[in-house]
Amino acid sequence: MSLWQLDQIRIVLVEPAGPLNVGAAARVMKNMGLHQLVLVNPHCDPHCEESRRMAVHGSDVLAGAKVVSDLPTALIGCERAVATTGRLHPQAQPLDLPETALPWLLPTQPEHRFAAALVFGPEDRGLSNEELIYTQRWVRIPASDQYPSLNLAQAVAVCSYLLHRQVLHGALTETFSPGAGATMGGHLAPLEQIEGFYQDLEIVLLKIGYLYPHTAPSRMAKLRRLLHRAGPDSKELAMLRGILRQVNWAVDAPQQET
Amino acid sequence: MSLWQLDQIRIVLVEPAGPLNVGAAARVMKNMGLHQLVLVNPHCDPHCEESRRMAVHGSDVLAGAKVVSDLPTALIGCERAVATTGRLHPQAQPLDLPETALPWLLPTQPEHRFAAALVFGPEDRGLSNEELIYTQRWVRIPASDQYPSLNLAQAVAVCSYLLHRQVLHGALTETFSPGAGATMGGHLAPLEQIEGFYQDLEIVLLKIGYLYPHTAPSRMAKLRRLLHRAGPDSKELAMLRGILRQVNWAVDAPQQET
Numbered sequence: 001m002s003l004w005q006l007d008q009i010r011i012v013l014v015e016p017a018g019p020l021n022v023g024a025a026a027r028v029m030k031n032m033g034l035h036q037l038v039l040v041n042p043h044c045d046p047h048c049e050e051s052r053r054m055a056v057h058g059s060d061v062l063a064g065a066k067v068v069s070d071l072p073t074a075l076i077g078c079e080r081a082v083a084t085t086g087r088l089h090p091q092a093q094p095l096d097l098p099e100t101a102l103p104w105l106l107p108t109q110p111e112h113r114f115a116a117a118l119v120f121g122p123e124d125r126g127l128s129n130e131e132l133i134y135t136q137r138w139v140r141i142p143a144s145d146q147y148p149s150l151n152l153a154q155a156v157a158v159c160s161y162l163l164h165r166q167v168l169h170g171a172l173t174e175t176f177s178p179g180a181g182a183t184m185g186g187h188l189a190p191l192e193q194i195e196g197f198y199q200d201l202e203i204v205l206l207k208i209g210y211l212y213p214h215t216a217p218s219r220m221a222k223l224r225r226l227l228h229r230a231g232p233d234s235k236e237l238a239m240l241r242g243i244l245r246q247v248n249w250a251v252d253a254p255q256q257e258t
Numbered sequence: 259m260s261l262w263q264l265d266q267i268r269i270v271l272v273e274p275a276g277p278l279n280v281g282a283a284a285r286v287m288k289n290m291g292l293h294q295l296v297l298v299n300p301h302c303d304p305h306c307e308e309s310r311r312m313a314v315h316g317s318d319v320l321a322g323a324k325v326v327s328d329l330p331t332a333l334i335g336c337e338r339a340v341a342t343t344g345r346l347h348p349q350a351q352p353l354d355l356p357e358t359a360l361p362w363l364l365p366t367q368p369e370h371r372f373a374a375a376l377v378f379g380p381e382d383r384g385l386s387n388e389e390l391i392y393t394q395r396w397v398r399i400p401a402s403d404q405y406p407s408l409n410l411a412q413a414v415a416v417c418s419y420l421l422h423r424q425v426l427h428g429a430l431t432e433t434f435s436p437g438a439g440a441t442m443g444g445h446l447a448p449l450e451q452i453e454g455f456y457q458d459l460e461i462v463l464l465k466i467g468y469l470y471p472h473t474a475p476s477r478m479a480k481l482r483r484l485l486h487r488a489g490p491d492s493k494e495l496a497m498l499r500g501i502l503r504q505v506n507w508a509v510d511a512p513q514q515e516t
Contacts, residue, residue: 002404020278028412033402057405097427141419142426144291146260147315154286154415157408161399161416165357168400208508210501222497230488239480243468250466251508 003033005106005167008115010036011156012074014131015122017043023054023062024153030058032164037065038074043122071119071134079114080105083135084159086126086149095140098159103166104137118159123152189237197237197244198224204244208251261291263364263425266373268294269414270332272389273380275301281312281320282411288316290418291425295323296332301380329377329392330453337372337446338363339393342417344384344407353398356417361424362395372445376417381410391479392449394486447495455495455502456482462502466509 011029016022016039023046026037039046046065055062068074075081082101105116119135121127126149132138141150141158150158202220205211211219232240269287274280274297284295297304304323313320326332333339340359363374377393379385384407390396399408399416408416460478463469469477490498 003402024409024412027405027409030405031401031408031412033404054409056409057407099423142423143289144261144422146291147285147288149315150289150415151282151285151312151314154282154289154412157412157415158419161419164402165400205501205504208504210504219497222494226488226490226494230484232484236480236484239477240484243463246463246466246468247505247509251505 003164003167004110004113006033006163007035008107008113009034009105009163010038010074010078010115010117011160012038012040012071012117012119013042013152013156014040014071014074014119014127015043016046016120016152017123018152019044019046019048019051020054021123021152022046022065023051023058025156026051026055026062026065027058028153028157028160030055030061032160033167034160034163035061035064037061038117039065039067040071040074041069042067071131074119075117075134077115078117080137081117081119081135082137082139083119083121083127083132084139084141084155085121085132086140086143095138098139098141098162101137101139102159102162105163106166118163120152120155189232189234193234193237194227194232197241200241200244204247208247261422261425262368262371264291264421265293266365266371267292267363267421268296268332268336268373268375269418270296270298270329270375270377271300271410271414272298272329272332272377272385273301274304274378274410275381276410277302277304277306277309278312279381279410280304280323281309281316283414284309284313284320284323285316286411286415286418288313288319290422292418292421293319293322295319296375297323297325298329298332299327300325329389330450332377333375333392333449335373336375336449338374338395339377339449340375340395340397341377341379341385341390341393342397342399342413343379343390344398344401353396356397356399356420359395359397360417360420364421364424370445376421378410378413387479388475391482391486392453394446394489445491447490447492451492451495452485452490455499458499458502462505466505 011025011034013022013025022039022042022044029035029037046062052059052062082105085095105118107113119127121131141155143150198220201223202211202216206216269283269292271280271283280297280300280302287293287295304320309320310317340363343353363376365371377385379389399413401408456478459481460469460474464474
């Protein structure tokens with residue numbers, strides 16, 4: 001399944017110098033359903049052995065990378081462009097959070113598609129003010145002020161993930177709904193089955209001397225809370241009942257032998 | 259400014275083989291305010307030239323990395339552990355989204371701190387089922403089904419970013435699912451205590467004839483899943499141990515009488 005919302009997004013790397021970074025960027029783009037890589041005046045050979053080794057199965061993204069000489073050329077045809085920057089530009093426009101600006105690169109309806117670009121600067125200096133002005137919005141990835149500068153490929157990873165996540169979000173909240181239930185899509189054991197188990201459990205625990213009649217209710221209440229939190233399905237409950245039966249048998253068996 | 263919520267989070271890499279990955283992981287950890295790196299039986303020299311070059315100013319995280327021989331040792335003292343996996347485990351527990359499970363690793367109040375771990379598998383195979391069972395929750399980073407396998411350091415980058423982001427802006431939503439553990443605000447039992455219980459449980463279940471040596475691992479894995487979902491606290495674990503002791507006693511007692 002390909003996500004059409006991501007089809008027209010270009011990841012633009014300005015003057016990347018590290019072939020490992022270019023390869024790693026291609027890989028994570030492929031991971032996240034992005035395909036268009038544009039390299040502006042690369043300072044390394046993007047098709048060298050090191051780069052391809054890092055790309056692994058993203059090698060098709062790497063092989064299809066377009067090389068251009070300047071940033072305006074990289075942005076031709078784009079309606080929207082967001083630049084990433086690690087620096088704070090107090091006099092300039094405010095920096096957006098990735099979660100705020102990146103969704104803006106995505107079309108919301110199939111009939112309203114447009115090309116868009118997400119731009120990353122060189123490893124050593126980031127994007128210059130002259131380069132930033134070609135884009136409409138600027139994003140800064142929040143990071144520790146002790147060391148705010150991310151590796152280029154890591155920055156591509158974080159942003160690509162967020163783009164992918166944004167597209168999937170609706171579907172994901174449905175299929176991966178967190179919470180109730182043991183197995184994926186499975187049913188919890190019916191409550192009456194669980195009640196039956198508690199009754200058998202109490203009998204066995206009394207029998208082996210773990211419970212005494214006067215302590216049984218409060219102890220059983222604690223055990224119930226624990227098991228209810230786990231939310232067992234029918235198979236798991238059957239497993240627990242199997243243990244109970246076997247305890248019963250093991251306790252009785254030697255007595256029968258005597 | 260250091261973010262105290264991140265101080266007790268360990269990033270655990272199981273058998274990492276690529277020094278570049280270890281170095282890049284250390285860098286992005288430092289970027290995101292994480293400091294505790296634990297390497298389980300690394301298949302590379304984490305302090306080699308390549309690794310240090312990738313870490314750049316995260317070299318202190320790299321230098322402080324703790325090397326241990328197995329995953330349970332890496333988790334000693336932790337209350338909560340989340341594993342990352344690229345595989346789908348249809349018969350097993352549902353996989354969480356990073357945005358759902360990662361906030362669970364963070365304390366919400368300064369007086370309620372706890373150690374927690376986020377575990378990543380080896381580059382070539384990811385975490386095995388045997389390794390996954392040591393953790394309470396499993397996370398899968400959503401990715402393209404054409405190439406879902408992220409580079410190790412990229413996976414660390416995405417998760418570290420999300421942890422940092424959650425602390426800074428509370429952007430992610432934690433949902434308290436059954437797996438989210440005991441009483442809200444209470445302490446879960448330390449994982450090494452839970453491990454000790456599992457070992458005792460297996461011995462007892464073998465003794466009473468519920469388990470056989472050849473079925474023990476898969477059955478124990480299912481029982482682990484169930485109990486991890488419940489998230490027992492120390493009192494509850496003590497209760498379960500009490501039951502085990504009593505079963506043991508009840509099974510032995512009649513034989514001693516004869």
